[in-house]
Amino acid sequence: MGLTVDELLRMPHLRLRLHSGVEGVSRGVTWTHTSDLPDPWQWVSTCQLLLTNGMSFPTSGSEQVSFLRRLENAGASGLAIGEEMYCPPLTEEFTQESDRLGFPVLLIGFPLPFTSISRAVAEANLLEQSQRLIQTARIYDTLRRVSAIGADTSEIALALTRELGCAVYICDRRVGEAFHPGGPHPPANVTQAVRSIVAGEGSLVVGTRSRALDGGGEVVLVAIPTHENAALVVRTSGLPLDGILLQHAATVAALELGQTRLTLEHQRRSGAELMAQLLEGTIGPLAAGRQLVALGVDPSRAVLTAMTATAEDHIREIHIRLWRQAVPHILSVRGNTIRSILHASEESVDAVLEALGPNGRVGVSAPLKTAGRAQEAVREANWALGAATDSQATIVYYGEVPSVAGVGSIEDAQLLVDQVLGPVLDHDRERHTELLDTLQSFLSHRRSWQTTATALHLHRQTVLYRIRQVEQLTGRKLAETDDLAQIWLALQARTRLAGGR
Numbered sequence: 001m002g003l004t005v006d007e008l009l010r011m012p013h014l015r016l017r018l019h020s021g022v023e024g025v026s027r028g029v030t031w032t033h034t035s036d037l038p039d040p041w042q043w044v045s046t047c048q049l050l051l052t053n054g055m056s057f058p059t060s061g062s063e064q065v066s067f068l069r070r071l072e073n074a075g076a077s078g079l080a081i082g083e084e085m086y087c088p089p090l091t092e093e094f095t096q097e098s099d100r101l102g103f104p105v106l107l108i109g110f111p112l113p114f115t116s117i118s119r120a121v122a123e124a125n126l127l128e129q130s131q132r133l134i135q136t137a138r139i140y141d142t143l144r145r146v147s148a149i150g151a152d153t154s155e156i157a158l159a160l161t162r163e164l165g166c167a168v169y170i171c172d173r174r175v176g177e178a179f180h181p182g183g184p185h186p187p188a189n190v191t192q193a194v195r196s197i198v199a200g201e202g203s204l205v206v207g208t209r210s211r212a213l214d215g216g217g218e219v220v221l222v223a224i225p226t227h228e229n230a231a232l233v234v235r236t237s238g239l240p241l242d243g244i245l246l247q248h249a250a251t252v253a254a255l256e257l258g259q260t261r262l263t264l265e266h267q268r269r270s271g272a273e274l275m276a277q278l279l280e281g282t283i284g285p286l287a288a289g290r291q292l293v294a295l296g297v298d299p300s301r302a303v304l305t306a307m308t309a310t311a312e313d314h315i316r317e318i319h320i321r322l323w324r325q326a327v328p329h330i331l332s333v334r335g336n337t338i339r340s341i342l343h344a345s346e347e348s349v350d351a352v353l354e355a356l357g358p359n360g361r362v363g364v365s366a367p368l369k370t371a372g373r374a375q376e377a378v379r380e381a382n383w384a385l386g387a388a389t390d391s392q393a394t395i396v397y398y399g400e401v402p403s404v405a406g407v408g409s410i411e412d413a414q415l416l417v418d419q420v421l422g423p424v425l426d427h428d429r430e431r432h433t434e435l436l437d438t439l440q441s442f443l444s445h446r447r448s449w450q451t452t453a454t455a456l457h458l459h460r461q462t463v464l465y466r467i468r469q470v471e472q473l474t475g476r477k478l479a480e481t482d483d484l485a486q487i488w489l490a491l492q493a494r495t496r497l498a499g500g501r
Contacts, residue, residue, distance in 0.1 A: 003029050003124035005049070005078050005104045014117060015109040016080065020095045023102035027077040030125055032118045036086075039070075045243045046075030049121070051114045054087020061093035068097050068105075078104040080117065085110070139163055139248050143255060152326070153182035156256040160232075160249050167235040170253050172324075173198050173221070179230055179257070181326040190235050193219035208246060222250045227257050261320070268319040271295060271330030275339060278374035285372030292341065292371060296328030303344040304365040304374060306381035307356055308336050308389070314357035321355035339378060341368065353394060361388045362395040386495055420490035423473040435473070438466040440491060447478065 006025035009016050018025065030047040036055040037043070044050050050071060058064050071079060081087050090105075098105050108117070142159035160168040161184070169186045170179045176194035178185045186194070193211045197219070201211065210220045213235075220241065222232040232250045234241065274291050277283035283291075289299050309315050315336060322329050322340075327348050331340035342348045344367055353360055363385025365377035380398040388396040417425075424435050438456065442463065445451040453460040467478065476483035 003121055005029060005106070007124070008049075008117070008120065009106070011120060014120060015112055016117075017107045017109070019081075019090065019105040019107050020098035021078070021102055021104035022099070024078065024104045027104065029077045029121055032114070032121050034114050034118075041070040041074040041076070044071065044074050044076045046241075047077045048075075049078050049080055049117075050076055051080045051082075051108070051117060052087070053082045053085040055085075057081075057087045059088045061091035064091055064094035065097045068094060068101070068103060072101050072103050076103075078106060080106040080108050082108045082114070083110050136245060136248050139245065139252055142252060152180055152323075154178070154180045154184065154253075154256065156253055157184050160252070164234070164241070164245070164249065166237060166241070168249070169233040169235075170224070170257070171231050171233045172229055173231040174229055176233075179324065180260075181324050186233060186235070189213055190219050190233065194221060194231070194233055197221045208243060220246065222246050224250050224257065225254045227254055230254075230257055264320055264323055267295070268331070271319075272332040275330050275332040275341065278341075278371060279339075279378055281375060285370055288371035288374070292330070295330055297330060297341055297343065299341075299368050299371045301343055302341050302368045304368055304377035304381045305338075305340050305342065305349075305352060306363045306378065306385040307338040307340065307352065308361045308385065309338070309356040310336070310359045311357040314355065314360070318355050322351060325351035325355065327351045339381065341374070344368075349395065360394070361385060363388055364395065364397045366398050382498060386498065390495075414493075417490050417494045420474060420476070420486055421494060424470055427469075427473055433466075435466050435470050438463060439470050439487070442467055442478075443488060443491070 004025065005027050008014060008029065009018055009025065028047050029049045031045070032049045032051055033040070033044050034051045035043060036052055038056040040050055040052065058067055068079070081090075095105075097103075108114070139160065142156060142163060154170045157168050157170045157180075167184075167186075167190075169184055169190070171177060171186060171191075171194055172179050173194065176186070176191035176198075190213075193213060197209045197211050198221075208220050208222045210218050212218045217235065217237045220234040220236060222234070224230040224232055230253070232246070232253050234246065274283070274288065274295075278288055292299050292302070309318075314321070315333060315338065318333070318338060319329075319331060322331075322342075327342055329340050329342040329348075331338055340352070342352070349362070349364065352362060356362070363381045363383065365380035365384070368374070368377050384396040384398040384400075388394070421436065424439070427433060428435055438452070438458075441456055442449075442452045445455060449460050449463050452458075453463045456463070471477055474483075474487065476487055478484050478487065
């Protein structure tokens with residue numbers, strides 16, 4: 001330690017006087033902090049001397065004692081109060097507590113500027129500041145020295161553990177667990193401490209939040225810039241850590257997470273391109289199979305899933321959530337529908353459900369077996385998803401799908417749609433009309449012309465004209481029960497084929 005409280009007192013040009021706490025004058029001073037806030041202990045770090053004019057200093061003995069104890073708990077090296085300024089009289093209780101704790105309280109003679117004390121401390125600690133600068137440079141150099149930025153394991157957390165001499169983790173602050181699937185993973189007591197800190201139970205010290213651990217030591221949580229849900233978590237053994245170094249460490253962690261997200265985004269785009277090629281049939285099964293295996297997905301043990309979610313952030317980050325669950329996959333997103341190929345295991349499906357969040361729905365195809373079956377598998381997954389949407393089930397497997405009034409297979413459903421609704425679909429596609437949408441709305445509104453018109457923002461006569469066109473194209477009358485039943489079943493089958501949309 002470069003300077004002590006006693007050495008400050010012995011500098012004649014500072015004209016400092018010791019008020020109390022003589023047993024603590026050997027405490028080291030690495031820096032000074034000036035504050036007249038009512039809670040300065042939240043901003044004072046270990047071995048820092050607090051300078052104050054006493055504008056917010058409490059007046060009662062009990063409050064002054066509490067003020068002193070909080071500074072002691074924050075690790076401050078002492079308290080220096082400007083004389084003839086705004087500080088109320090120091091009580092006997094305060095003085096006795098200062099002596100008992102060995103917490104030095106100094107008086108700064110008027111009109112000595114606080115900057116004189118700060119300059120004296122800074123000049124006396126030049127060597128220590130140089131060492132901090134060297135360690136800061138080494139922290140940033142970890143970015144160069146780590147072996148695989150963006151890998152499943154946080155190389156930065158491991159490097160910072162070696163550099164800072166204590167356990168360092170990069171965690172999801174919401175759950176207190178490792179952000180990277182390969183860790184390093186915090187032990188259970190550290191995870192619980194992080195959750196407590198996030199819940200507001202920790203202490204705020206120098207821009208970081210901390211919580212003591214049973215048996216000694218503490219957990220310090222530092223926000224990682226530009227990554228809202230990530231945090232740098234440090235498990236100390238009780239020795240003080242430099243708050244500035246921790247902020248630099250958090251910045252390095254942010255750079256690693258940024259690179260990781262870029263890597264994951266590249267993988268997502270590659271997977272989406274492969275998925276599109278599979279579903280469009282523009283890639284051969286052998287080449288597709290090799291690419292899937294290279295991405296960690298074995299087609300012989302995979303399924304294709306069709307999924308929907310209502311939470312936009314879950315849809316936007318589903319590839320990151322699946323990566324954190326260590327689920328190899330490829331996926332594509334269109335609107336709120338996600339299609340993915342992943343391993344056929346309960347663990348993978350459970351991870352998908354968790355990644356989708358509340359109100360997620362999943363349809364699972366029969367086993368893929370080969371990449372060449374992708375087009376058939378997506379129809380199976382859509383069919384299962386439609387059943388899940390109809391029944392409000394969380395997940396439905398193809399083969400376990402209840403039939404639609406006797407239409408139990410994709411082939412039967414497609415045949416029914418083609419026979420009954422084919423002319424309407426062709427008309428809409430060729431002439432850019434909306435006959436099918438009008439028909440669906442008309443039936444969902446109990447065949448009420450006016451209600452349908454209001455819902456579609458159309459004139460009642462327009463709805464009437466469109467429904468008459470549907471009847472002409474299908475050769476069926478909605479007033480006839482048999483015809484109405486066929487049209488309704490065909491609409492249900494089409495909805496199932498489209499995955500419930």
